[in-house]
Amino acid sequence: MDQRTKPRIGITIGDVAGIGPEVxxxxxxxxxxxxxCAPVIYGTAAALNHYRKLLNLENFTFQTVQGFDQLHPKKVSVINCLEEEMEFTPGSPTAATGTLARTALLRAAQDLKDGHLQAVVTAPIDKDNTQGEGFQFPGHTEFFTTYFDAPESxxxxxxxxxxxxxxxxxLPLKEVANRLTPELLIRKLTILDNSLRRDFGIQKPKIAVLGLNPHAGENGLLGTEETEIVIPVIEQLKNKGNLVFGPFPADGFFGTRSYQKFDATLALYHDQGLIPFKTIAFERGVNFTAGLPIVRTSPDHGTAYDIAGQNRADETSFREALFAAIDILRARANA
Known part of the structure; x- marks a missing residue:
């Protein structure tokens, strides 16, 4: 790849008490x-040096930069997001590690908005101790959606x-049924369909939709959301030429590997989709925020404080997240 056309990918360090720096x-x-790509890590050189020595990764080298005019196309660059020294212990998150995670994220997001970066890959944060000025969200997805003024993601x-x-x-599970509306489902299916076309180059996406209730409601016997919301929306989109099918009972759908027949599956709530996904593809999975004007990806795991600093973290998911960001940028450029 031409060194002049390589995308600049911002990498936020996440909570340095977790496995983010290691992966x-x-x-x-x-x-x-x-x-x-040209990787730009947002964090501190001191934190990276701490893990470099702790994990015996002395062969890893980087340059600390003050601005983008100092980037070298063949070096990893680091932007220090805190001026003062910060002590931390792997596996023990503190207010200070949360502050660094928040500061790095905000700085990278601003640089992304200003056009200095082409994409961002976020290392895991502790959603609780990262809360503060500029970040009062339940997660990265909600933050980037608001920060880039997207109506939906x-x-x-x-x-x-x-x-x-x-x-x-x-979203708390008890609120899911009340939040589910035909309008919301249509918006999410539209984003999914558009993303499959724009970000993954699939011209005619085939999408499966899961049911909310056990056995997809059993024709209203075990819940009416399927008959009142999901099925009418599927029929409406089918009439417009979309390849949308369902609703499928989630357990049998994944148990029989029916997901292999579709380009994507739309789950109706967090754990309904993430539990089977992580069971099947945990080590290589990527979390991508679709529907945004920018590209943001992350590994599909958390901070894993219990193994931080022990040289046990598998970097596969983070590597996949980095290359997914590059692939999505390419797909958008060719769309």
């Missing part, structure tokens, strides 16, 4: 990554040809 270092330790989990999106995201 970042392990991913970027392979210099071949630099052939496809979609949590979209991808792993090669296996793709699962969710109608509702970080």
């Amino acid at each position: 970042i270092l392990k991913t970027l330790l392979d210099n071949r990554v630099l052939h496809f 979609l949590m979209f989990l991808v792993a090669e040809g296996f793709r699962v999106a969710t109608v509702t995201g970080h």
Whole structure:
């Protein structure tokens, strides 16, 4: 790839008490990554050096930069997001590690908005201790949706040809049924269909929709959301030429691997989609926020404090998230 056309990918360090720094270092330790992108890590050089020594990754090198005019096309760059020294212990999140995670995220998001970056890959945060000025959201998805003034977005989990999106995201289960409306379902299906076309190059996407209730409601016996909301929406979109099918009972749908017959599956709430996705594709899964004017991806795992600093974290999901961002940028450029 031409060094001048490589995309600049911002990487937010996440909570440094978690496994974010480890999976970042392990991913970027392979210099071949630099052939496809120019990585810019938002965090602190001190935190990266701490993990570099702790994990015996002395071969990893980077340059600390003050501005984008200092970037080198064949080096990993780091932007220090805190001036003061910060002490931390792997596995023990603190207010300070949350502040760094928030500051790095806000700085990267602003640079993305200003056009200095082409995409952002976010390492995991502790959603609780990251709360503060500029970030008062239940997660990255909601933050980026608001920050980039998008009317709607979609949590979209991808792993090669296996793709699962969710109608509702970080929402208490008891509120899901009340939040589910025909209008919301149509909006989410529209975003999903558009993303499959624009971001993944699928000209005529085939989408499966899951039911909300056990056995997809059993014709109204176990719940009426399917007959009152889901089925009418599916029929409406089918009449417009969309390849939308369902509602399918979630357990049998994944148990029989019926998802393999579709380009994507739309779950109606968070765990309905993420539990089977992570069971099937945990180590290689990517969380992509669809429906935004920018590209943001992340690994599909959390901070994993219990193994932080022990050289046990698998970087596969983070590597996949980085390359997914590059692939989506390419797909959009060719759309």
